[in-house]
Amino acid sequence: MDAFATDYAWIVWLVLILIFVTIEMTTLDLTFLMMAGGSLGGLLSGLVGAPWWLQLLVAASLTMALLFGIRPPLLRALRRGGDPAKSNVDALLGMDGHVVSTVGRSGGQVRLANGETWTSRLSPELEQASVEPGVRVLVTAIDGATAVVIPAERNVT
Known part of the structure; x- marks a missing residue:
């Protein structure tokens, strides 16, 4: 079972990436984009031969790093360019x-x-x-x- 999970985890990572990117296109909050980035890290670690538990650990830690390290400055940069005109x-x-x-x-x-x-x-x-x-x-x-x-x-x- 452990070898099966490791061999076919890439399919799960691809599905998760597609789901997260699709949800991100509707929310535009960058949260699901960061989760897709973490899933991409899990996919890449699986492609180099990491066991499923290490893939999961890489995906979770990369997601947290992106959510708390990259997302806040990106949101500030996006909101800085708001329309200054009064309405x-x-x-x-x-x-x-x-x-x-x-x-x-x-x-x-x-x-x-x-x-x-x-x-x-x-x-x-x-x-x-x-x-x-x-x-x-x-x-x-x-x-x-x-x-x-x-x-x-x-x-x-």
Whole structure:
């Protein structure tokens, strides 16, 4: 039985490599790629004549070395190149616009610099009761589907 396991272990290693690479293509987390690398080490040690238990030991130790030694720096390098452009709500904060219909504490409308028209209200920090059409404003927050604004002149130092 021991000779049989050693002689045909290469088939098991090939199957494991194929399974791990296939799973890695769906997860893109590099975990299964490291496991495939460990399995490749087990396959190579079997091809040079190592017994099955040594193949298993080589595969396990190589997998651990790859998971804890290579994977973290690879993930950092991959995530470092993320898109720096702001999107969604983050892109609206600090954006300027002009009042379309009088903005008060309860509501109004502003047209932002990106061309969108938003329902809006004045920031509760302001003593001012309303802002008339045509006045330039800055978005300080987004509350649901409402832009919280302040007059742009107030923000100038």
